[in-house]
Amino acid sequence: MTATTVRAVCPLDCPDTCSMLVTIDDGRAVAIGGDPQHSFTRGFLCHKTARYLDRVYHRDRLLHPLRRIGAKGQGQFERITWDEALDVIASRLKSVADGPHGPQAILPYSYCGTMGRIQSESLDRRFFHRLGASVLERPICATAGFQGYCYTIGSGRGMDPEAFSQSRYIINWGSNTAVTNSHLWVRMVDAKKRGAKIVTIDPRRSETAAKSDWHLAPRPGTDGALALGLMHVLFRDNLQDDDYVATACVGASELRDRVLADYSPARVAELTGLATEDIERLAREYASSTPAAIRINYGMQRHAGGGMAVRTIACLPAVIGAWRHRAGGILLSSSAVFGLNMSGLQRPDLIPSGTRAVNMNQLDMALHGELPGPLVQALIVYNSNPAAVCPNQQRVLSGLRRDDLFTVVMEHFPTDTVDFADIVLPATMQLEHLDLHHSYGHEWLQLNRPAIAPLGECRPNTDVFRALARRLNFEPELFDVTDEQLARIAMWEESATRSPHLSGISFDVLANDGPQKIRTPVEHPFASGCFPTPSGKCELLCQRLAEIGFDPLPTFIAPAESPQSAPELAARFPLQLISPPSPHFLNSTFGEVDSLRRSAREPQLQMSVADAASRSIADGATVRVFNDRGSFVARVLVGNYVRDGVVFAPSIWWNKHSPGGANVNSTCSSRLADFAGGATFFDNLVEVEVVAEATK
Numbered sequence: 110m111t112a113t114t115v116r117a118v119c120p121l122d123c124p125d126t127c128s129m130l131v132t133i134d135d136g137r138a139v140a141i142g143g144d145p146q147h148s149f150t151r152g153f154l155c156h157k158t159a160r161y162l163d164r165v166y167h168r169d170r171l172l173h174p175l176r177r178i179g180a181k182g183q184g185q186f187e188r189i190t191w192d193e194a195l196d197v198i199a200s201r202l203k204s205v206a207d208g209p210h211g212p213q214a215i216l217p218y219s220y221c222g223t224m225g226r227i228q229s230e231s232l233d234r235r236f237f238h239r240l241g242a243s244v245l246e247r248p249i250c251a252t253a254g255f256q257g258y259c260y261t262i263g264s265g266r267g268m269d270p271e272a273f274s275q276s277r278y279i280i281n282w283g284s285n286t287a288v289t290n291s292h293l294w295v296r297m298v299d300a301k302k303r304g305a306k307i308v309t310i311d312p313r314r315s316e317t318a319a320k321s322d323w324h325l326a327p328r329p330g331t332d333g334a335l336a337l338g339l340m341h342v343l344f345r346d347n348l349q350d351d352d353y354v355a356t357a358c359v360g361a362s363e364l365r366d367r368v369l370a371d372y373s374p375a376r377v378a379e380l381t382g383l384a385t386e387d388i389e390r391l392a393r394e395y396a397s398s399t400p401a402a403i404r405i406n407y408g409m410q411r412h413a414g415g416g417m418a419v420r421t422i423a424c425l426p427a428v429i430g431a432w433r434h435r436a437g438g439i440l441l442s443s444s445a446v447f448g449l450n451m452s453g454l455q456r457p458d459l460i461p462s463g464t465r466a467v468n469m470n471q472l473d474m475a476l477h478g479e480l481p482g483p484l485v486q487a488l489i490v491y492n493s494n495p496a497a498v499c500p501n502q503q504r505v506l507s508g509l510r511r512d513d514l515f516t517v518v519m520e521h522f523p524t525d526t527v528d529f530a531d532i533v534l535p536a537t538m539q540l541e542h543l544d545l546h547h548s549y550g551h552e553w554l555q556l557n558r559p560a561i562a563p564l565g566e567c568r569p570n571t572d573v574f575r576a577l578a579r580r581l582n583f584e585p586e587l588f589d590v591t592d593e594q595l596a597r598i599a600m601w602e603e604s605a606t607r608s609p610h611l612s613g614i615s616f617d618v619l620a621n622d623g624p625q626k627i628r629t630p631v632e633h634p635f636a637s638g639c640f641p642t643p644s645g646k647c648e649l650l651c652q653r654l655a656e657i658g659f660d661p662l663p664t665f666i667a668p669a670e671s672p673q674s675a676p677e678l679a680a681r682f683p684l685q686l687i688s689p690p691s692p693h694f695l696n697s698t699f700g701e702v703d704s705l706r707r708s709a710r711e712p713q714l715q716m717s718v719a720d721a722a723s724r725s726i727a728d729g730a731t732v733r734v735f736n737d738r739g740s741f742v743a744r745v746l747v748g749n750y751v752r753d754g755v756v757f758a759p760s761i762w763w764n765k766h767s768p769g770g771a772n773v774n775s776t777c778s779s780r781l782a783d784f785a786g787g788a789t790f791f792d793n794l795v796e797v798e799v800v801a802e803a804t805k
């Protein structure tokens with residue numbers, strides 16, 4: 110037989126959403142590569158997805174349904190049939206739903222193991238809505254910042270990522286672009302070749318910071334103060350764009366008064382730990398290099414004041430009129446341009462009124478009955494690995510260990526979460542199912558065609574919910590819908606109203622012609638104002654914030670845990686720990702791939718020379734990192750990687766691959782951020798002690 114090629118899409122939770130080509134020979138995928146025809150991802154894959162076939166044909170891949178035979182957490186199972194597994198799950202869900210606490214004692218738990226619209230969030234939502242289960246809110250990653258951005262801009266809309274190659278001044282703000290968004294980084298390198306300057310704002314010397322022209326390292330969680338200080342300099346030195354501010358913004362004079370009175374460079378230097386000269390210089394360079402672009406990303410919003418910080422930074426391009434230029438402005442996420450019919454897919458109208466919402470960041474509390482509403486009695490996990498990725502891990506694990514909790518996990522691999530399952534269901538991977546992909550880092554819609562038959566007895570997530578709906582006698586018209594039909598619904602094909610952004614784009618066009626760029630109606634947003642806010646302007650002053658009890662003007666909200674904001678806590682735990690991703694994992698995904706785990710070596714902690722010296726910690730020592738929530742063990746790397754007072758643990762290791770069986774999330778707090786219940790992973794004070802000296 111001759112080899113064939115199938116066009117697929119990388120499913121990972123990453124802004125790049127690469128177009129891929131999979132080579133199939135005799136029913137087996139033999140090669141995977143980037144699709145050179147896709148102008149954004151340009152035919153190259155990151156070193157993780159380049160190893161995607163190692164996941165597909167991995168020796169540990171889950172291929173059959175399993176039932177637990179050991180204690181929870183031990184990961185001991187026996188094989189059962191799909192019918193047995195589905196019968197057990199359906200009857201247990203029914204008995205919980207019919208029991209004294211009703212269906213809200215059932216909690217779905219999922220995130221973005223796949224970003225595909227169909228396998229990530231379609232029939233599953235319909236199923237749980239129809240069942241009347243608790244609704245899971247999903248702000249673990251991006252919501253605080255996204256919401257903050259929307260207060261200022263009105264929607265998530267921002268710069269077209271493709272425009273960055275034309276920018277003259279680029280700020281990576283809390284964004285490790287070279288690692289977490291490598292195809293945008295290529296655009297930045299293009300811009301640099303044309304003479305642009307690249308600046309990175311990050312408390313540690315990230316891969317991106319190391320490759321930038323200028324690295325500023327503020328204290329974690331102080332970005333809002335920095336942005337206010339920049340605006341002080343802009344207004345003080347008359348560097349604002351008066352015409353743009355007058356026509357396109359509301360609240361400029363109030364903002365001006367605020368920053369001039371409260372955020373002098375000297376005060377901001379104190380709050381951020383930066384030098385006043387650097388604050389002054391950054392403001393001047395930013396205002397005088399046209400066009401100036403900011404890539405703001407999610408790292409800097411995983412703090413108590415993260416939402417307000419993003420809102421504040423999002424004011425900057427309007428103040429200097431950067432939006433006038435296609436290659437100026439700010440980009441957080443491109444997902445807002447797609448306008449897919451998600452409510453048609455998910456049917457939120459099926460949610461019984463009065464159903465409670467459970468914030469996924471508070472799984473620790475939900476599993477211990479500490480939230481309003483019933484104690485969770487059945488937990489259905491898919492597309493997520495909460496035992497490894499959730500904050501306040503020790504409390505999450507003690508909740509998962511509860512004998513009265515019924516847990517189902519749909520997975521590819523025996524993850525830390527699988528170890529706690531009563532029933533495990535083997536899920537298909539991207540090469541084995543159909544999906545439709547938008548992106549949060551470019552503006553192309555893509556279709557992932559199945560390239561090979563499912564391995565073993567694996568089934569797509571959607572099939573599981575179809576089968577459970579049938580067993581619970583739910584309406585066939587809601588659930589007997591194929592994945593292709595779901596994709597068509599998402600693109601409004603079955604609906605009278607269609608977003609103009611999708612004109613000429615359909616399932617068939619994607620299937621026949623490949624990826625399509627969304628037809629955005631204007632060449633670049635906000636060139637002449639017209640922001641999608643209630644006032645129609647960029648809201649430097651935002652009345653909606655006042656209505657929910659926040660300062661309507663940009664302001665600095667300090668981290669919950671820092672030496673400055675919590676001196677008593679810092680007396681015991683003086684170091685600010687941040688735990689953004691390792692280049693070798695995608696959250697906890699790829700923890701199973703030996704070669705990537707070897708590249709990441711072992712759980713590590715980067716520490717400054719001064720902080721190591723004051724604790725007599727030598728480079729290479731094994732340390733325990735701890736606070737009142739828990740601890741984990743890591744090998745210390747001493748050097749100039751982080752500013753003094755900050756430590757960095759590349760993440761997210763599986764617990765079972767970590768010495769001591771716990772990862773960094775044992776120390777992270779489940780406290781919520783200011784907006785939208787966001788997570789605060791990087792707002793975390795710890796102390797570090799040696800457990801074993803360095804071995805030669």
Ligand SMILES: Nc1nc2c(c(=O)[nH]1)N[C@H]1C(S)=C(S)[C@@H](COP(=O)(O)OP(=O)(O)OC[C@H]3O[C@@H](n4cnc5c(=O)[nH]c(N)nc54)[C@H](O)[C@@H]3O)O[C@H]1N2
Binds near residue numbers: 286315332409
């Ligand atoms: N290789 C790889 N790529 C990924 C992922 C992965 O796990 N691995 N994860 C994907 C996912 S789900 C997401 S959400 C994105 C995340 O990608 P990014 O948004 O880039 O987020 P992070 O890597 O979490 O953080 C970015 C940088 O912010 C810094 N940072 C932390 N706290 C602060 C702060 O208070 N202020 C400032 N200025 N900087 C701070 C961190 O040190 C880090 O270098 O990446 C996606 N891409």
Ligand SMILES: Nc1nc2c(c(=O)[nH]1)N[C@H]1C(S)=C(S)[C@@H](COP(=O)(O)OP(=O)(O)OC[C@H]3O[C@@H](n4cnc5c(=O)[nH]c(N)nc54)[C@H](O)[C@@H]3O)O[C@H]1N2
Binds near residue numbers: 122223491494499
């Ligand atoms: N300390 C710390 N914690 C963090 C972060 C951090 O930076 N530091 N980052 C946070 C962020 S930004 C995020 S987004 C979350 C991510 O948290 P999660 O969304 O839980 O991400 P992953 O760890 O990648 O786990 C996804 C799981 O889904 C499975 N999966 C993939 N595709 C499918 C499928 O089609 N069907 C089924 N059933 N399963 C599938 C994968 O095998 C994998 O085990 O973690 C958060 N946790």
Ligand SMILES: [Mo]
Binds near residue numbers: 122250251
């Ligand atoms: Mo994320």
